[in-house]
Amino acid sequence: MQQFLQPAIDLFERIPLLGMTVAGLTVFGGMCVVALVLVLMERKVAADFQTRPGPNRYGPYGAFQTIWDALKLLRKEDIRPTAVDFWVWFAAPVIVFVAAFAAYVTIPFDPVLYVKDLNIGVLYVFAIASWGVIGVLMAGWGSNNRYSLFGGLRSAAQLIAYEAPMILAALGPVALAGTLSLRGIVEAQQGVWYVLLQPVGFVIYLITAVAETNRTPFDMPEAEAELTGGFHTEYSGMKFAMFFLAEYANMVLVCSLATVLFLGGWQGPWLPGFVWFFLKVGFLVFLFIWFRWTFPRVRVDQLMVFAWKVLLPLAFLNLLLTGLLIVLGVF
Amino acid sequence: MVSPTRPTTGYFAAVLKGGWSLVQGMGITLKNFFRKEVTLEYPEQREELPEGYRGPVRLKVHDGQYHACTACGVCIKTCPVACIWLTTEKGEDGKRRLATYTYEMERCMFCGLCVESCNFDALEMGRDYENAVYERALLTRELRGSLTPKPKVEREKKERAPKPELPAAAPAAPGESLAEPAAVTVAAAPAGKEDAR
Numbered sequence: 105m106q107q108f109l110q111p112a113i114d115l116f117e118r119i120p121l122l123g124m125t126v127a128g129l130t131v132f133g134g135m136c137v138v139a140l141v142l143v144l145m146e147r148k149v150a151a152d153f154q155t156r157p158g159p160n161r162y163g164p165y166g167a168f169q170t171i172w173d174a175l176k177l178l179r180k181e182d183i184r185p186t187a188v189d190f191w192v193w194f195a196a197p198v199i200v201f202v203a204a205f206a207a208y209v210t211i212p213f214d215p216v217l218y219v220k221d222l223n224i225g226v227l228y229v230f231a232i233a234s235w236g237v238i239g240v241l242m243a244g245w246g247s248n249n250r251y252s253l254f255g256g257l258r259s260a261a262q263l264i265a266y267e268a269p270m271i272l273a274a275l276g277p278v279a280l281a282g283t284l285s286l287r288g289i290v291e292a293q294q295g296v297w298y299v300l301l302q303p304v305g306f307v308i309y310l311i312t313a314v315a316e317t318n319r320t321p322f323d324m325p326e327a328e329a330e331l332t333g334g335f336h337t338e339y340s341g342m343k344f345a346m347f348f349l350a351e352y353a354n355m356v357l358v359c360s361l362a363t364v365l366f367l368g369g370w371q372g373p374w375l376p377g378f379v380w381f382f383l384k385v386g387f388l389v390f391l392f393i394w395f396r397w398t399f400p401r402v403r404v405d406q407l408m409v410f411a412w413k414v415l416l417p418l419a420f421l422n423l424l425l426t427g428l429l430i431v432l433g434v435f
Numbered sequence: 436m437v438s439p440t441r442p443t444t445g446y447f448a449a450v451l452k453g454g455w456s457l458v459q460g461m462g463i464t465l466k467n468f469f470r471k472e473v474t475l476e477y478p479e480q481r482e483e484l485p486e487g488y489r490g491p492v493r494l495k496v497h498d499g500q501y502h503a504c505t506a507c508g509v510c511i512k513t514c515p516v517a518c519i520w521l522t523t524e525k526g527e528d529g530k531r532r533l534a535t536y537t538y539e540m541e542r543c544m545f546c547g548l549c550v551e552s553c554n555f556d557a558l559e560m561g562r563d564y565e566n567a568v569y570e571r572a573l574l575t576r577e578l579r580g581s582l583t584p585k586p587k588v589e590r591e592k593k594e595r596a597p598k599p600e601l602p603a604a605a606p607a608a609p610g611e612s613l614a615e616p617a618a619v620t621v622a623a624a625p626a627g628k629e630d631a632r
Contacts, residue, residue: 149468153464153467155467155470155472155473155474156472156473157472157474157476160476307454394464394468395461398460398461398464399460418450
């Protein structure tokens with residue numbers, strides 16, 4: 105991998121603008137492909153859980169189904185409701201998408217396959233990913249629609265509630281590795297993955313990650329049955345596709361982060377690094393889909409109580425214990 | 436998940452118990468994940484429905500070309516929604532026989548009473564389930580088609596066998612008398628039955 109990419113890396117170091125463009129396009133293309141694959145995976149795995157075959161008409165085992173879906177979305181009319189607050193409504197999907205997009209920059213998929221290794225990587229990812237809330241809130245407000253507004257408000261409340269325990273859970277590995285750099289955290293897991301040292305932190309992170317990505321059982325913001333889609337009710341065509349893309353990109357993002365923080369990133373025997381990385385991410389995504397087809401949706405008040413009264417104290421305890429053990433020299 | 440209002444157990448016990456119940460739920464879904472698919476690729480694969488399925492009524496085909504209907508009209512009297520009617524004609528031998536047997540599927544409720552009431556084994560419930568049509572009129576079907584009456588010799592042979600059982604078949608009598616008050620459309624029904632015996 106290193107030798108293979110070396111000429112390109114040298115070239116990009118000489119012409120930074122070219123490097124940035126290529127990196128951006130690569131990440132964007134990767135996101136699109138990942139979204140296409142994930143939608144198909146979601147539908148196939150969902151079908152398996154319901155003992156039915158799922159999409160199987162286009163291509164072998166329905167492999168081309170999502171490509172046709174994407175083409176259909178591209179061809180659709182871009183409807184603009186008359187009552188929307190245009191600029192707020194228009195900018196919302198862009199912000200949501202950019203938030204998901206920008207956070208990918210620091211994820212180390214492989215020892216050499218990453219865009220930029222920031223020394224404040226963890227902080228950067230969480231800060232950038234939090235932008236998404238603003239986009240969701242703008243979508244809810246700008247749509248000028250009660251359901252959308254409810255969806256946006258619920259989403260904002262939920263994301264803020266779950267961000268706190270999520271970051272606290274992520275601080276465990278940071279404390280253990282002694283660095284905020286994502287690369288540094290992966291390299292610090294040479295011997296033992298942090299999921300073994302931080303089991304509670306991993307579980308808390310996983311729960312909050314499901315909530316952060318608005319997935320069942322925490323999909324209040326877009327509860328189809330109650331809110332007719334929530335904040336993206338008024339969006340169609342490409343704008344809807346951007347929300348969709350951002351949703352799956354966020355899902356991969358939180359799974360990548362979980363892989364980096366707890367599952368040892370690219371580390372693993374025999375196979376090349378990025379294969380291990382994507383295997384781990386794939387397993388976590390499967391876990392998310394598994395959650396979706398097992399757990400019923402929680403109520404809004406339960407959601408809040410769970411975040412503030414269960415997850416947050418547990419995360420604090422976990423962090424305190426971790427710190428204590430580090431000071432005592434156990435870890 | 437821990438209940439916010441009713442803390443029946445301690446905090447950590449509740450968290451652990453809730454977590455364990457989630458794991459159990461995931462075990463159940465995982466079991467289903469590995470189960471074989473239960474669906475059928477419908478237009479390509481069509482299921483043969485089981486013996487007792489009650490599809491649209493049809494005249495039973497005997498020996499590939501005969502129907503066993505004597506036009507007695509018991510089915511007409513039995514039908515709760517009156518979706519059957521028939522016409523008769525005089526055959527070459529001067530005897531009355533079935534001309535048309537009309538069945539209105541749009542009104543039929545598939546109760547199967549006509550099949551049960553038939554004394555001559557002439558009716559059966561089909562097993563079709565693809566009965567959708569584009570026009571309402573197409574649901575009214577003529578069932579006789581090109582079927583001809585079953586030759587009499589055979590019928591007599593068959594009817595002779597249950598004769599000794601007649602006293603034992605007493606419960607059939609109340610059924611007949613029950614049908615009697617409604618015997619307006621085809622008055623010859625009870626007589627035709629006695630003839631057959």
